[in-house]
Amino acid sequence: MATKPSVGRPAAKDRALDYVKRQVLTGAFPGGELISEGEVASALGMSRTPVREAFLRLEAEGLLRLYPQRGALVVPVSSEEARAVLEARLVLEQFAADKVIGRGPAVCAAVFERLAGELRRQHDAAANSDWQQFLEADRTFHLVTLEESGNRMLSDFYSSLRDRQMRMIGDSMTRDPQRMATIMVAHRVIAGALHDGDDDNAREAVRAHLSSTTRALGL
Numbered sequence: 001m002a003t004k005p006s007v008g009r010p011a012a013k014d015r016a017l018d019y020v021k022r023q024v025l026t027g028a029f030p031g032g033e034l035i036s037e038g039e040v041a042s043a044l045g046m047s048r049t050p051v052r053e054a055f056l057r058l059e060a061e062g063l064l065r066l067y068p069q070r071g072a073l074v075v076p077v078s079s080e081e082a083r084a085v086l087e088a089r090l091v092l093e094q095f096a097a098d099k100v101i102g103r104g105p106a107v108c109a110a111v112f113e114r115l116a117g118e119l120r121r122q123h124d125a126a127a128n129s130d131w132q133q134f135l136e137a138d139r140t141f142h143l144v145t146l147e148e149s150g151n152r153m154l155s156d157f158y159s160s161l162r163d164r165q166m167r168m169i170g171d172s173m174t175r176d177p178q179r180m181a182t183i184m185v186a187h188r189v190i191a192g193a194l195h196d197g198d199d200d201n202a203r204e205a206v207r208a209h210l211s212s213t214t215r216a217l218g219l
Contacts, residue, residue, distance in 0.1 A: 011050070012044075012046045012047075012049075012050035013050035013053045013054060015044060015046070015050070016040065016041075016044060016046065016050045016051045016053070016054035017053075017054040017057055017058070019040070019043075019044060019054075020035075020040060020051070020054050020055070020058060020064075021054075021058060021063065022132060024058070024063050024064070024074055024167065025135070025163060025166040025167050025170060026131045026132050026135060026166070026170040027131075027167070027170030027171050027173065027174045028131075028170075029074045030074060030171070030174060031074050031075065031076025031077060031167075031171070032073070032074065032076050033073070033074045034067075034070065034071045034072070034073050034074075035071055035072050035074065036070075036071040036072075037051045037052055037055065037071065037072075040054075055072045058072075059072070061163075062075060063075060063163075077164070077167055077168060077171065079219055081164065082168055082217055082219055083214075083219055085161055085164050085165065085168060086168075086210050086213060086214055086219075088161065089142075089158075089161070089165075089210055090206065090207065090210050092146060092154055092157070092158050093142060093145065093146070093206045093210070094202075094203045094206050094207070095149065095151075095154070096145040096146045096148070096149040096151075096154070096155075097145060097190075097193075097194060097199070097202040097203060097206060098199060098202075098203070099148075099149035099150055099151065100145055100148050100149060100194060101194065101197050101198075101199045101202060103148075103150070104197075105197060107148060108194055108195055108196075108197050109195065110148070111144060111145060111148045111194055112191055112194055112195035114144045114148075115141060115144055115145075115187070115190075115191040115194070116191065118137045118138075118140050118141040118144065118187075119137075119141070119184065119187055119188065119191065121133065121137040121140075122134055122137040122138065122141070122180075122183070122184055122187070123184065125137060126180040126181070126184065131170065131173065134173075134180060135166045135169055135170060138165075138169055138183060138187075139162055139165055139166060141187055142158075142165075143155070143158060143159065145194070146158045146159075168213070168217060169183075169213070171217060172213060172216035172217050175216060175217070175218070176216050179216055182212060182216075183209075186205070186208065186209035186212060187209070189201075189205045189208075189209075190202065190205040190206060190209060193205050
């Protein structure tokens with residue numbers, strides 16, 4: 001008789017990978033910081049071996065740079081990369097807003113309901129100082145409009161920016177304690193413009209939001 005796969009706690013290497021990647025993406029391990037296998041292993045209550053595997057995986061993803069006997073450097077997001085991501089987002093998000101509004105009031109109303117749900121999730125996360133949940137809701141908020149644009153290729157490309165976006169927003173929040181509140185205000189303006197089918201206001205709201213992010217990152 002075949003044995004059923006065990007369903008329980010994730011493998012140590014998966015827990016280590018999830019933990020370290022989450023710390024990097026949310027800015028808890030900021031760019032330029034040197035982290036050690038021993039510190040992470042101690043925090044997770046495991047041996048160094050699965051942590052080493054996680055470090056190797058994240059080095060392959062470009063998030064860490066390993067130094068034998070010293071640890072792993074969290075690779076900072078370069079100014080050039082940050083600007084490139086923000087420029088790509090401006091083009092994609094303004095395009096998506098145009099397309100959603102062009103699909104008519106019914107689609108705008110449906111998109112607004114989804115955006116309102118993500119705004120509530122952001123509000124709850126901010127109230128609990130839950131950065132990870134806030135960042136996930138932030139990413140989903142913007143992805144909603146891309147998904148509803150009707151262009152699958154562009155929404156897939158936008159999704160591929162996920163890790164870079166999370167790192168940049170996490171970095172901006174570590175620089176500015178009020179960043180969560182600022183982001184939510186901007187999101188309400190974007191959602192309102194889409195609800196009203198106001199193309200000019202929607203495009204300007206997206207531009208203003210990304211300009212604010214640019215300033216928060218010191219670019």
